[in-house]
Amino acid sequence: MEENGFVVEAKDLADLSQIKSDNHVPGELQSCHTAIVDGYVIEGHVPAADVKRLLAERPPISGLAVPGMPVGSPGMEMPGVAAEPYDVIAFDDSGTQVFSSYR
Numbered sequence: 001m002e003e004n005g006f007v008v009e010a011k012d013l014a015d016l017s018q019i020k021s022d023n024h025v026p027g028e029l030q031s032c033h034t035a036i037v038d039g040y041v042i043e044g045h046v047p048a049a050d051v052k053r054l055l056a057e058r059p060p061i062s063g064l065a066v067p068g069m070p071v072g073s074p075g076m077e078m079p080g081v082a083a084e085p086y087d088v089i090a091f092d093d094s095g096t097q098v099f100s101s102y103r
Helices: 017-022 048-057
Strands: 034-037 040-044 063-066 086-092 095-102
Touching (some): 034 048, 040 048, 048 063
Antiparallel strands (some): 034 040, 086 095
């Protein structure tokens, strides 16, 4: 994220469950990282381009998530291993929808 112009303040915590609960991240969307960016929740390996789009468009959602840790998502690239297809999911208390897809 820093390589894409974001200022990052990292906090290593043993248990992220309270942060995920406090920010209403649905269980099926939870991943290894949770961030708060200008009031939005960013869960997992969401590409910086999607975070920038989110901040530019400012839709009425809680945040974006990439469930799990798909190979090929930012920070999960593996030399010699083909990227897995994955979706970036927009979520709020009323449900989810695909925000963008990577194939």
